[in-house]
Each structure stands twice: as C-alpha cells, then as structure tokens.
Amino acid sequence: MSAILVDSAFLSKEDSRRLECKYDLFGHDSYMYLNCDDFEAVFTFTELTGAVITSYLMFLYEQIKKEQIHDRGICFMNPSVILRADQRKPKPKPKPKPKHIEDASRAVADRLYKRKGNDIILLPYNPGNHWLLAVLNLKTTTCYYLDSLRLRSVDEQLRQIIDTAMAVYASESGANIRVKLVWINARCPRQPGGTECGYYVMKFMKEIAHEGVEILDNDNVSLGIF
Template sequence: MATAGAIRLLDMEEDIFGYSCTKTIGKEDLEHIFRHQELGVGVIHTYIRFLYDNFMRGNDQLSNRFRFVSSSLVNKALICREPDSCREYLVKRFMASSTNNLYLWPYNSGCHWLLLAIDPLKEVVYFLNSIDGEWTNYPDMKQLVDTSIKVFRSQRQARVPRTKSSNITWIKVQCPLQRNGIDCGYFVMRFMREIINMNQIEIPITYFDEYKCAHYTRLQLEQIKEELCQYFIEKRLISI
C-alpha cells in the first residue's frame, strides 16, 4: 500500500482479478462508507481484497473455487464503448477455470450494483439483484456474458447438446432485497461474503437457508462496514 496525497493506493495481486494492478481509494470513498452513501468501485474492490485476504488466502479450496471479475474492466460504460476488450478479458478469465469454479462479478449498471456469479464450465449464471429487477433489464451485460461463455466454449473445444448450444442458463436468485436507493453496494458485498462462506458452487434459487431473509437488517450491513473500516486501518488506508 502507498499513499499519494488524499489518495490511497492498494495493490491487487494477480490471483484476485487475473492481473496485477493498483486500485485507488479516494477520500470520498471513505466518506461514502462513514455516511452510508452509495459506493464506488474503489470500495467494492477493497472489500474483494478483504475477502481474499481473510477467507481465501492460504485456503486452497476457497482460492481455487472462487474467483473475481474486475468491475473496472467490465462495466456498463466499457461494455458500450469497448465491448471487444470486455469480452477478451472475460474469456481470458474463464480460460483459467478448472472444475468447480464460480466467478463473482459485481456489475455496475451506471447507477446500481448487482452481482453475477458465473460458472463458465456448466454455463450457468446466477443473477442476484437487490432491487428485484430482471436480467432482461440489462441487455448489453447479458449479451456480453452469453457471448463470452460461447467463445470460452469454443476455445476449449467443448461439446454441448444441440438444445444447449445457443442457451446459457440464467438463474434469478431470490436474494434479500434493499428498502432504499443506496444500499445496493453493501448488499453486493454481503452476497459475496455469504457465497464464499457457504463454499458452494451452486446457489439455491431461494438463496442459502442460513442467510435467507426478506431484507438485511441494519446490523447485517453494519458488519460489512465494520469489516471495511478495520481493513482500511490494517492496510493504512485510513489514519486513526
């Protein structure tokens, strides 16, 4: 970790997103957490690094099973502007797959965070949206995912039944729903935490029994914020 004025720099090793990079954390990112405001990609990526360090590092089963997709390289703006580069990144990420891999991708539609959990070998996409929207509301995102999985299928020379060849299985998970317009980022972070904690590739349509609820409580969201704040201090992203 390094600092640059009011900006904090957090190194992300290759295992996290498939490439090594440095993410920036601005003063405004910290303020968004403290004031419980909408979150930017810097906070989401910092929490991914927290999950990697505290759940997956040193645990071969979890680190081999769960992988992440960078929201900086694949988001609404880039899908519209540079669809080829987005597809190439996803395919390259999927090509690192072994058996039983689930890729967690926090997707930002421009004003909303949702989570995709992608099993590229089984060609299954789990769709977790805390405002109960449909994936058909995000046609550019869906087309990118479907195309990337088909290219991945072709590159690994996989054979699939004719009835399956043009269809990717999308599953809308009945996940907890938010009750305001700002909690989506916090929900996505908690979804990722719970999926990794359950250590299962398949996500039940009705969500995990251990975490099933209509809405997260304020205490459940505060837990995520506390973990973030402690991690900020640990990595010296914030001074006390």
C-alpha cells in the same frame, strides 16, 4: 479491510492510497487508488464506488488464501474492466475503444482462461449508478443474477457480455461445454433505499464465499451483519 478503512480515514481530500491487486485475484496484474470520497461513502453508508467493491474482493481473496474461508472454487472478476465506457474515469488523452460489450466480453473470456480450475466466478457489475452481481457456474453452465432492487429482469448488456464471453471461450479453448447459459434471476433480499446496492452485493459475495453457490439454488441468500 477494516484496517485499511481505519488507516485511511485520515486521508485529506487531495490524498489517495494505492493498493496492489495480486495477479491471481483477477488473472492479471492491476492496482487501484482509494481516495477520501471512497471512504466517506463507507462511513456515511451511501453509494459505494468501484474501488470499495474491489477492496472487498481483495479481502475475500485473502481470507480464502489464508484458509479463513474454505476454498469452494471461487474466483473473481475485476469490476473495472467490465464497466460501461461512460462509467470509466476519463483519461487525459483517450484512445478509441472497442464497443463496450465486445471489450467487456473479451475481458471475461480472458478471465475464464486464467481461472486455474475455479468453476465459480463472481462478477460485480455496475450498469450505471447501481451495483448488481452475476455468479457464473461453469460446472452447470448456469449464471445467477442477483439484483437487490429487483425492478427488472436480467440486465441485457450484462447478459450479452457474459453470453458472448462464453461463446468466445468455448470456441477458442475447445472446451467441452455447452455454450448457451441458463440464466436464473435468483431470489435475494431487497434494499430499502436507493444507495445500499453496493453493500448488498458485498454481502451476497460473502455468503457465497462462505456457504457455496448451492445457497442460490436453495434461495438461502440472507442479509445479516457483515
């Protein structure tokens, strides 16, 4: 990821860099563009974009595949497909879309089908100008909720998205799992200002990838150096 940042630090305002996301990263072929604004956010330590969060998921995925991180059965959800409809960039000729919760729930259910035995799914989510993290553990049918603002309980739209996805997955796959999730508002460090949420979400994901989901049960999510 550092190489990408250094290489792209010289992008002009009009330039962008296309990154291909491997199929196994999100369970579908995809790509994204990083532009000057994305990198300015990183270098100025301001609010991060979805493209930067996705780049970090790519980085963690590559470390796991290269065995630089022990494989703990973790896979990732593409944050762009569960964004609220008004968070997505407008298209020249927009087509009618399903309601956000139905659309996003279908995407999460599809990811569960294609998880290839991985029982821990990291789902970065942006309900509107703020990043938070859901960690779905299929072994225990538990979903951990990490919000560095800690100003509220579990985001209701995110809860509906994941609960609905689990019901769809259980119904269509015939999986022998409990449909009703146990939601845990996990303890985690609190951000000092109003723009650091994306960095905290990346740090949470890094620690879970390195140490396992057990750190959420032990309240050991810390905030060291990336």
